[in-house]
Amino acid sequence: MTASPPGAHPLHAVGERLGGLAYGGDYNPEQWPEEVWPDDARLMREAGVNLVTVGVFAWSHIEPRPGVWDWGRLDRVLDLLHGHGVAVDLATPTAAPPPWFARAHPDALPVTADGRRLWHGSRQAFCPSHPAYAAAADRVVTALAERYADHPALALWHVHNEWGNHNALCYCDTSAAAFRDWLRRRYGTLDGLNHAWGTDFWSQRYGDWEEIVPPRGTTAFGNPTQELDFRRFSSDALLHRHRAETALLRAHSPGTPVTTNLMGTLEKKVDGFAFAEACDLVAVDHYLTAADPDAHVGLALNADLARGMAGGHPWLLMEHSTSAVNWQPVNIAKEPGEMRRNTLAHLARGADGALFFQWRQSRAGAEKWHSAMLPHGGTGTRVWREVTALGRDLRKLAEVRGSRTVADVAVLFDWHAWWALELPARPSSHLRYTDLVHDWYAAVWSLGITCDLVPPSAPLDGYRAVLAPGLYLLADDDAKRLHAYVQGGGHAAFGFFSGAVDADDRIHPGSHPGALRDLLGLAVDEYLPLHPGRFLSLDDGSRATTWAERIEPRGAEVHRSFAHTPEGGPAPGQPAVTRHTRGAGTAWYVATRLTPEPLRQTLGHLLRHAGVRPAAPVPPGVEAVRRVSGDRSYLFLLNHTPSEASVAVRGTDLLTGEHHDPLCLAAGDVAVLLEDRD
Incomplete structure (x- = not known):
């Protein structure tokens, strides 16, 4: 699409607040003793971090018992971060209800298609349609918004976490009733539903709304349109919760942008475009498939999807990994330089910032082997050196913020x-x-x-x-x-x-x-x-x-x-x-x-x-993407090959300050050229 200069887009306002591109990650201080926090804040500044996501999984600390609030820890964390010049993307903690919720409302736990109840012990252990969950979630979101709407550290609200990643499809009786209500709104009459679903096949014609249930386990193939509509309903049920939380945040904190971390092609379960429309700015998570030798192509695809969800506007990379993840069959560490190349590839395709999961690598829990900005080994590690170098690179690229990626x-x-x-x-x-x-x-x-x-x-x-x-x-x-x-x-x-x-x-x-x-x-x-x-x-x-x-x-x-x-x-x-x-x-x-x-x-x-031309004449394995703002053109060049590549382009590399005509790009290296005007 035709590029345009930055305007009043909410991400532009966040960037103005940060003074450049966003850089940081999820910060979970509740996992660490309080005496560690000052070191965290100091090291964040050393690394160039200016934005961290806080509170994603803090519900059991914020509300240790129903209706009992403990704000001391979060108060001190936000004050500390603000004092060190680090802004906060404050999350609603509703993706992980505390154990007391499951004990009080066992019927609000999700149920599989074969009728098996899933129990507390992970995250997203709730039925999206259950009124008890809605009441508890609304209560904690309201309390959070009332307390921190005016906190000087607050730059962005972050709703939930990865909607539907683990609980998109719930087949319980509460979901069945909500599904019937959704179908009434969609079709109006049973005749309309029977026609759409083709229920004359296999004697499935419905004569009463109460006869309809979710597509639970059955004897043979289920009705395909019933299954398709149940996926639509399930996505909409989660979207309804997203909108409810968003409305509460906007009511108490008008003017502060609201987003959530979408998952692109990593997640089939929700309609990403529908969720994107309900956000002030689009933010996504993206993790490479370590076993894929062309994972950088999948990265580009998901970045272009993020930009599509954002309507062509800049967007925010909310999570990616510094090195290995914890959830693939073999969690391969990234090669030296790969994290930098991954990050700048996202920027090339429209991201106005890059955050990681997470800031400090966990010592316990299911994600303790997931890499982080500050690894188990601390500041003496290769990953930490690359993290601080990347922070310096992003500061050099500050002027790219707000420009638009050009796609024909x-x-x-x-x-x-x-x-x-x-x-x-x-x-x-x-x-x-x-x-x-x-x-x-x-x-x-x-x-x-x-x-x-x-x-x-x-x-x-x-x-x-x-x-x-x-x-x-x-x-x-x-x-x-x-x-x-x-x-x-x-x-x-x-x-x-x-x-x-x-x-x-x-x-x-x-x-x-x-x-x-x-x-x-x-x-x-x-x-x-x-x-x-x-x-x-x-x-x-x-x-x-x-x-x-x-x-x-x-x-x-x-x-x-x-x-x-x-x-x-x-x-x-x-x-x-x-x-x-x-x-x-x-x-x-x-x-x-x-x-x-x-x-x-x-x-x-x-x-x-059709008259489509590449951004630059590059050899195989070299990626070229252009971002434009007014009369300024930024050409990102990323060498995914093990060999040096020559590219016939002219401009000044914002990362090194050197002028090139042409450019010789080292193996695995990246250049961001402010292109010469013809």
């Missing part, structure tokens, strides 16, 4: 399509929504193109190209918007099995691909999923896997076909990649899962035709 391409991302695609009884249980999105995103990343990840309902007019890797579910209004985009001169590409069902998971009328049939100029006679490990050849020698289709072109021109081979295949001679002119634009269809290089070539052809 939109990748459509939709939690509802994700939920629907991965329900049971699809043509293939081997389709994973995020795999499809990652395939296409990785191809575009390798071309040096920056994307916004946005919902299908987003305005698309400002993009030169729109890519839709996995729109299995496509609502009618969104389909119309895509038709209008292409008719008006846009260039779009759609992945296989797109447009198959409407918002109720009902097959679109007529031949497949339903909502996209006329736009793509073709009809799909049959979907042809493949067994895992099976490959198909195309007529140009490229290969594909997972999926094929039997297609009848109806105006579309064929660019690639499935080949006739001795080993055979389900669709020999059938179109595999098509292009259709529609109005002033073009719509492409990729009817199979191309392997990486053919997919890269296909999308590259489309993007060149």
Whole structure:
């Protein structure tokens, strides 16, 4: 999208308060004796920390018994931090109810689909719809807001923690009643619900609202639309709690921005776009998958999704790790320099600050092996040296704050399509929504193109190209918007099995691909999923896997076909990649899962035709992303390879002060160029 200068966005105000980019992490002083706290504050300043998140898991300290408050510890912590010039992102502690809550309200603990009650002993052990939880949460949020609304350390309110990470789906009787209320609001009548759910199948037609329950464990496949709606309801139930807490904070603390830490593609369970709309500014957590050699591509994808959730505005990286995490099968430590590169990659893609989980590494509990800014070994460690060096780097990049990342391409991302695609009884249980999105995103990343990840309902007019890797579910209004985009001169590409069902998971009328049939100029006679490990050849020698289709072109021109081979295949001679002119634009269809290089070539052809160009001419493995503010342009260059790279660019590196023309970027290094004006 077109970049614009900073304005009155809430994150801009936070940055003004901090005097630059945000830097810090979760601070949990309740885990440590009070005599440690002054050292924490002193070392924070040494590291360049200017913002810490406090109170995320402090409920049992704040309210040790129901209605009994103990503010002394938190008072002293906030005063100490303010005295050392460290601002606070103050969290509501509602993600971890104390043991007394579970004892008093055992019926408020979550229940699984097979009826098993989950007990206290971790976090998020509550039913999101239970009135006892709502009352307790509202009480602690109100008390917190009343006490600290005017505290000089307060810069930002942080609602809850990672909504729905562990308790998104509760199947208890309280959730069942709330689900029925949600369905009444959605459908109005039982006739409307019966039509949407297709309940004439398997004698499921409902005659009374009380007959409806969540999709609990049953004898065979459940009703897919019931399951889809239950996911929507469950996301909305959590969103209702988010809005309730937010309203209390705003009532007592008007003018202080409110956010929460969303999880992007790390979490399937809630609709991130809906939560983002309910925040003053978008903040996300992101952790690398250590076993993925291309984890930096997944990092970029999630950063672009964060920017999409923020509507193109700058956003805040609320959590990432200095080194190893604690929850993967093998928790691999980051290589020297990797933390810096990860952090600056997030900044390149729109973050106006970077925080870690957590400040001081825990000595006890489930996350004691999760890395932190201040490790077990203290200030003599490699991680601490890198943390303090990163703080110096961020101070040098202060002027980047408020600038906007430039993207000419939109990748459509939709939690509802994700939920629907991965329900049971699809043509293939081997389709994973995020795999499809990652395939296409990785191809575009390798071309040096920056994307916004946005919902299908987003305005698309400002993009030169729109890519839709996995729109299995496509609502009618969104389909119309895509038709209008292409008719008006846009260039779009759609992945296989797109447009198959409407918002109720009902097959679109007529031949497949339903909502996209006329736009793509073709009809799909049959979907042809493949067994895992099976490959198909195309007529140009490229290969594909997972999926094929039997297609009848109806105006579309064929660019690639499935080949006739001795080993055979389900669709020999059938179109595999098509292009259709529609109005002033073009719509492409990729009817199979191309392997990486053919997919890269296909999308590259489309993007060149659409006039999309990379931010800079970089060699493979070097990432180039541009942020712009007014007439100032900042080019981030990140070398993910083990070799030095030469890049034909001109500008002054804000990190070193050196002018380059061209730039020689060392292996694993990062440069942030204030580009020379032509």
